[in-house]
Amino acid sequence: MAATAGRRDRTHYLYIAVIVAVVLGITVGFAAPGVAVELKPIGTGFVNLIKMMIAPVIFCTIVLGIGSVRQAAKVGAVGGLALGYFIVMSTVALAIGLLVGNFLEPGAGLSITEEAKAAGDKAAEGAGGESTADFLLGIIPKTLVSAFTEGEVLQALLIALLAGFALQAMGKAGEPVLRGIGHIQRLVFRILAMIMWVAPIGAFGAIAAVVGETGMDALKSLAIIMIGFYATCALFVFVVLGALLKLVSGINLWSLMKYLGREFLLIVSTSSSESALPRLIAKLEHMGVSKPVVGITVPTGYSFNLDGTAIYLTMASLFIANAMGDPLSASEQISLLLFMIIASKGAAGVTGAGLATLAGGLQSHRPELVDGVGLIVGIDRFMSEARALTNFAGNAVATILVGTWTKEIDKERAAEVLAGRIPFDESTLLDDGHGAQPGDEADPEVPATRAEKGDPVKV
Secondary structure: OHHHHHHHHHHHHHHHHHHHHHHHHHHHHHHOHHHHHOOHHHHHHHHHHHHOOHHHHHHHHHHHHHHOOOOHHHHHHHHHHHHHHHHHHHHHHHHHHHHHHHHHOOOOOOOOOHHHHHHHHHHHOOOOOOOHHHHHHHOOOOOOOHHHHOOOHHHHHHHHHHHHHHHHHHHHHHHHHHHHHHHHHHHHHHHHHHHHHHHHHHHHHHHHHHHHHHHHHHHHHOHHHHHHHHHHHHHHHHHHHHHHHHHHHOOOHHHHHHHOHHHHHHHHHHOOHHHHHHHHHHHHHHHOEOHHHHHHHHHHHHHHOOHHHHHHHHHHHHHHHHHOOOOOOHHHHHHHHHHHHHHOOOOOOOOOHHHHHHHHHHHHHOHHHHHHHHHHOOOHHHHHHHHHHHHHHHHHHHHHHHHHHOOOEOHHHHHHHHOOOOOOOOOOOOOOOOOOOOOOOOOOOOOOOOOOOOOOOOO
16 A cells, blocks of 8 residues: 555656646746747647557447447447537537627727738638538548557547447457457556656647747737637536536536546646546546446547537637628527537547637638638637637536436445545556456455445446
8 A cells, every 4th residue: 555655646746747847838938939939849749649549548448338238229328318418518618609709799809911811821721621421431440450540539439339339249258358458458558657757848848839939919919819718618617517517416516627637737738638538538437437438428529529619619700700890690600600510520639620620610601701710820729728628627527427317427436536535546547447357356455346346337
C-alpha cells in the first residue's frame, strides 16, 4: 500500500508541472512571440502521441464491453438511447447559443478588411462540402487494419462493434480472445500512462505558440464574442447539464468535475478534448459505469455529442453575419444552424476543426458570409478551449445519464469514488477492475468491486 500511495503522490507533481508549464508558455508567448510560435511542433507532437492511442483504446474498450454481454439487443438499446439523448442536447445547445447570440448581437459595428477576407478564404479551403453519402461511406475503412492507422474514430468504432458482436456470437470459444484483448488493453493504458509524463512539455509548447500567434490586440478587439461564448458554455454546463445530472443520477456536477479535474487541465493545455478520451473511459469505468455503456457512449459522443461545437457554430455565425452587415433572420438562423450541426459530425476531438466546420458550412449554405470567417481566425484557438471543455463535460454527463437510465451504474461505488475513498490509480490509468479478465489474480489489498463481491451486475 505504501508503494501504491507513493506512485499516486508522484502523479500530483506531474499536473502541478502542467500548470507551471502553462503559465510559462503564456509568459513566453507575450515576451517573445516570435520564439513562441516556433514551439508549436512541441504541442502538436504531444497531442499526436495521445491521438495514436485513441483507436486501440476504443477498440479494446468496446470489444470487451460488447463481448461480455450475452444479449445483443441490450447493446443496441444503449446505443439508441445515447443517440437520442445526443440529438436532444444538441438542439438545446443550439437554442441557448441562438438566444445568447441574439441578445449580445456580437460583431455589430465591425468592418472586415482584405486581410480578414483572405484568412476566411484560407479557412474554407478543403472544409465542408461532404455529402451524407460521403460521410456514411467514410465510416467504412479501406482495410481492417487501416481503421487503426488512419486515426478515424468512427472507423475504429465500426470495427470494434463488428468484432464485439462476433465474439459475443462465438460464446465460450471467444473467451480466450477476450482475455487476450484484455491484456492488450492493459498494455495500451500502460503506454498512455508513460506518454502522460511529457504532458508539461506539450502544454508549454501549445500554449506558448497560440499566445505568440494571437497577441493582445486580437483578444481586445474580439473580447465580446469570446466572453459571451465562454459565458454561454458555462451556462449550458452548470445550469443545463448540472441540473439534469442531479435530477436523473443524484450526482453533484462539482463532484464529478473535481474527479475529472486532471482531464480538464489536460484539455486546457492542449485545446483538444480528444487528448482526454482514454482517461475519461478509464475513469468512468472506475466510477462504476458498466463497460458496455462506457464503450458505446463515450466514443459515439465524441463524434455526435458536440454541445460546445453547436454553441460555437451558432454564435460564430451570428457574429459573422452582423460583422458583414447582413444579419440573419429567424428563419435563416434556424435553417443555417441546423445545417451546421449536421455538418459538424466528427469534429469534436480535433483541434481547429470547429473553424473548418464553420467555414465549410457557410461556404455550402451562405457563401457570401465566408469572407467573415477571417474575423475570428485569430481567437479561434481560445474559443476552441471552451468548445473542447464543453464537449468533454457533455460526454461525461451523457455516459452517467445513460448508465442510470439503463441501470448500468453502481451508484454506491460512484459515491465512494467521487468522495475520494476509492482513488483512481494514476500511475497506470487502471483501477482495480479496469480491464481485468476472469481468472486474473486479484490484489487482496484493493477494495473489491461489486462483481468481485459476488453481487449481480446488470449488463
